[in-house]
Amino acid sequence: MPAKKQLGPRAQRKAERPGEILDAAFELFVEHGYLATRVEDIAERLGVTKGTVYFYFDTKELLFEETLRHACVPFTDVQAEVEKLEGPYADRIRAFVRVVYSRICADRKSRELLRLAIAEGARFPHVVDRQFDEQILPMFNAARDLFQAGVDAGELHCPALLQFPQLAISATMQMIVWDLLFFDRKPIDAEAFIEAHLDLLLHGALKHARTPEPAEGSSVS
Amino acid sequence: MPAKKQLGPRAQRKAERPGEILDAAFELFVEHGYLATRVEDIAERLGVTKGTVYFYFDTKELLFEETLRHACVPFTDVQAEVEKLEGPYADRIRAFVRVVYSRICADRKSRELLRLAIAEGARFPHVVDRQFDEQILPMFNAARDLFQAGVDAGELHCPALLQFPQLAISATMQMIVWDLLFFDRKPIDAEAFIEAHLDLLLHGALKHARTPEPAEGSSVS
């Protein structure tokens, strides 16, 4: 960690501006959508004028694309975390789903990003596709590997999940759609929702089902 | 139904116009969003001019709200269908989920409606809320009643579904989000997806689990 080059206040400002603009743009694009957000509004939120925004980004469209890029939280570590999981596969799956939930659904920025992708994605398909290839697909593949390992270990029986690993996080998506539609007018207890989903998910995915019958944190001797 | 023909061709035309306009508006609002759709485009699709649209709808905003209202397929019969279900509860749940799927996900109009609700809902919350109260909530309540009946009959054990009946259709939602994001650039076999979801859902929802182990159409002796 060598100290950052000692920047003058001017240079420092310049280095920080683009990020500041993208943050402000993200908020407003998320809140009002692409078309309904004025470049001037974005500038205003920073206390600068439109000219400044255009100094850093040539067009509103480019600004939007950069905004999406900037808002992406790298999911690469999700993969890493999945691979580090240990213990019974039921617990690994719980851990996986909770990680995804905390990344996509609980993290305001990611949630809003998805909102934006759904609302404006038709206008910028290449941005959505890039995001898919770099973030979503690897995550699903990591999930599939996890499920396969569970099957191989004799702990899981889940052809459905091997075919569609994304089903493991369907509740997360549903949670977000709910949020997109009703915002905070029809609140849901998100934690409880995810746990309920896990309950349903696991007792279908486990090969050795709940014969003696416990639930929530189920374990087999 | 022959009553319709009582009207002269002129009067008939007049009676049909609003519906025609709303259909055309729906297509365009869905395709481009609220702001990017011009009133003139809507008129053009019908072969009339702006003035005609404004004759029937005072403002673009009102036209949009009417469009959403008009596009709503009444779900009341979903309730009715659920109540008519008979046989093992596993099958009833399958039937319920398939009905919802065919109504919301397979029906293009409903799917697009959801797209529109997500993309523009923030601009028209009251329209979304009305739709929720009149369509979504009753459907969920019907689902909850179904699950409760299954529990009472000793066939189901699913506190999760009683708490969040919408989990039964999480895959349907996920399917739509997928479609909204990737349109037809990353196609999925929707039927297989729903069946996979049902497989997971049921084997977690059934009180008498798969002890001896069958899957897919599982049955106990």
Add this chain to the structure above:
Amino acid sequence: MPAKKQLGPRAQRKAERPGEILDAAFELFVEHGYLATRVEDIAERLGVTKGTVYFYFDTKELLFEETLRHACVPFTDVQAEVEKLEGPYADRIRAFVRVVYSRICADRKSRELLRLAIAEGARFPHVVDRQFDEQILPMFNAARDLFQAGVDAGELHCPALLQFPQLAISATMQMIVWDLLFFDRKPIDAEAFIEAHLDLLLHGALKHARTPEPAEGSSVS
């Protein structure tokens, strides 16, 4: 000449608008140039608003091109007039030059058009070239034919004019350049200027020089 279809005042207005706009645009483009003329100024001169101008012309650039096209006085009749000339070729040449002068130089609109072509032509080369092919070149060819006929008739000896027929109207061009540069700050007697040019031109173009015969105020003994 069947009477023009009886147009309502509305339709009549619509039919006249484009021409009115082009006239106003011509004045302003000529006066201030392409870039310095605002679309709103053009509208204002007509007592309408910019929206009206854009109703008839999609962009400022198209409006400019149409303006040039609209301002073009067809030169085709110059050709016709040249072909009808009779009498000694000296007189025919005088007549030709005077016609060109009256068309290009004395006619305010044509003069301004040339001004515009010089000032903004680099921005719209295709417009200039079209004008050249359709107007200028035929006129020069007609001139060359006239000179050739004079040579054949034994009245002219002018290889220079056969090679460069445009030399016959060089003074007209010079007059316009003068006007472009100094407008009315350094006025010139245009009629006298053209006559002086003709004096020089002819006594070089005539095969039988001025030995016996004097012309235009020049005399020998």
Add this chain to the structure above:
Amino acid sequence: MPAKKQLGPRAQRKAERPGEILDAAFELFVEHGYLATRVEDIAERLGVTKGTVYFYFDTKELLFEETLRHACVPFTDVQAEVEKLEGPYADRIRAFVRVVYSRICADRKSRELLRLAIAEGARFPHVVDRQFDEQILPMFNAARDLFQAGVDAGELHCPALLQFPQLAISATMQMIVWDLLFFDRKPIDAEAFIEAHLDLLLHGALKHARTPEPAEGSSVS
């Protein structure tokens, strides 16, 4: 001339900067016109930034005026050359026209300057007028003196040229207009054009017409 080197490299730079800026500005103003040329483009061509240009010139408008002034090639020596001419007046006129041609028409900078004066002169009339008074008028007066001397010597008969000495260079002007309009899309052999002009000019300007004596490729049996 060695005095220049007394300055340090820094000071020298400073002394040269204004001229460099004006040269760069000239190129760009000529190519794109006043309004379409950005101050930043001018700076960029020099490898400096806007601020530097503004250090030397307070406004774009002043920069433009200085650019015109700086681009003016002093015509004073044209006068001097004219006065040094000897021999038959026909030859003196040829020499005069050729000098003017080489100065105004063949010299790229002067030609472009005229283009600029025509295109933008209306915006800066005082600059054009100054140029006229200091450069054009003296040149024309020198020409008139030459023609008068020829008349006095009994070699010329040209009231037209005495009244409008500029007619002697009308072809030069026409050549430039041609270039302004068609650039290099309709090329002309400039040398041949000027010679043709001289042929016409002289055989009208010469008191003793071409009866006995032929010139420039013209011959009578």
Add this chain to the structure above:
DNA sequence: GATGAATGAGTCTTCATTCAT
């Protein structure tokens, strides 16, 4: 009922100009 010419507020974008560093 339908038309479509006209309006004008609103938005993106450019660029001459300033000034702290």
Add this chain to the structure above:
DNA sequence: GATGAATGAAGACTCATTCAT
């Protein structure tokens, strides 16, 4: 001297809305 981030006035263009015909 030079830099270049920031300003803000200005201009092209759009489109919801009106209303005379």
